[in-house]
Amino acid sequence: MRPSSNVSFRIMNVAHRSYLKRSLFSITSKFLASSRTRGQGGSASGSCAAGIQPIIRSLKRLCQPPVCWALSVIAAVLFPFTARPAASAGIELCHLSGDAGEALHGKVAAVDERLDLLLDDGQKLKIVGVDPPRPTPQTPDLDLVSRGRLALWLTNRTIFFRLADQNIDRWDRRPAFVYASVPAGANPQGHEWLSVGEALLDAGLGRYEADIRASPCRDQLLAAEARARKAKLGLWSDPYYAVLSATDPSCLASLSEKAGTVVLVKGRIRNVTGRKPRIMLELETGRDWNLSVAIYAGGKSFEAFHAALSDLAGRYVLVRGLLDVRYGPQIELSHPDDIDVVDQDDGRPASSPSVHQ
Numbered sequence: 080m081r082p083s084s085n086v087s088f089r090i091m092n093v094a095h096r097s098y099l100k101r102s103l104f105s106i107t108s109k110f111l112a113s114s115r116t117r118g119q120g121g122s123a124s125g126s127c128a129a130g131i132q133p134i135i136r137s138l139k140r141l142c143q144p145p146v147c148w149a150l151s152v153i154a155a156v157l158f159p160f161t162a163r164p165a166a167s168a169g170i171e172l173c174h175l176s177g178d179a180g181e182a183l184h185g186k187v188a189a190v191d192e193r194l195d196l197l198l199d200d201g202q203k204l205k206i207v208g209v210d211p212p213r214p215t216p217q218t219p220d221l222d223l224v225s226r227g228r229l230a231l232w233l234t235n236r237t238i239f240f241r242l243a244d245q246n247i248d249r250w251d252r253r254p255a256f257v258y259a260s261v262p263a264g265a266n267p268q269g270h271e272w273l274s275v276g277e278a279l280l281d282a283g284l285g286r287y288e289a290d291i292r293a294s295p296c297r298d299q300l301l302a303a304e305a306r307a308r309k310a311k312l313g314l315w316s317d318p319y320y321a322v323l324s325a326t327d328p329s330c331l332a333s334l335s336e337k338a339g340t341v342v343l344v345k346g347r348i349r350n351v352t353g354r355k356p357r358i359m360l361e362l363e364t365g366r367d368w369n370l371s372v373a374i375y376a377g378g379k380s381f382e383a384f385h386a387a388l389s390d391l392a393g394r395y396v397l398v399r400g401l402l403d404v405r406y407g408p409q410i411e412l413s414h415p416d417d418i419d420v421v422d423q424d425d426g427r428p429a430s431s432p433s434v435h436q
Contacts, residue, residue, distance in 0.1 A: 182258070208296060212284065347396075
């Protein structure tokens, strides 16, 4: 039985562990949020200098003995405990400390609108677990803004990465967990490395992308996304990316505008039915239309998935999946991990269905 997901939420509520980890990510988030690369009438170097100032001020407040020692020594010990206990490999994949071990490395030459990293040796990396933002009616340059802020951090900087698998996709990208040092001026000792994917989600520059390859770091990535969503950072300030409520009168109209895209919908599961190879979950809408969630599974996976999902009847969930409106709105999922049991009031993930693997 898989342990409950979102372990990082419970661990990050422990104050002394949360403080050390969040301090580094808040510094990077300030850098990403304050950086400007277009439309400011100044040079890139000037924008960089302006973005660095709040980081340096934060570091001065933070680095008082014995906290500096804690950041360089204790944080490297605490970071692994936020990984899934079910996957020891996840400890190495989600964070990087010290001499970076056996991770590969390269220098970033450019960042594109999909937040893919082009290295100076010609390789292109896809940051696993990150769904880049797309232009919206309210923010037509949202993708360019995210690209610019990531580029300001990583361009001409050496990064480390571990491949999520050995395959190259049709866009010639290699999926990888990517790590970079804290932005210049914020970490003089240079011994701490941040997960670039987690930093992006923490700053609201992308959403979590459900991907089996990202599952070892799912809890950390979802926790980072939840923090940004609660603070309405980056894309979460745009109504287009708002989490939809199944009982909201405007939900159906919002869904009709987002066909073929990934949506996040919160609601209460009315019932769960299953007939191979499809498991159907019906969400309560309180209206004369239906909103269903479909998961396709074959073989032994069907029985395991169906058993886990049957327990969700009557529970409030947050669903993340591809929207199909051809036969009425239906959200298609690839795995029960795309469903999180949430608190009815704030929508924060509390757990995910436990599934036999």
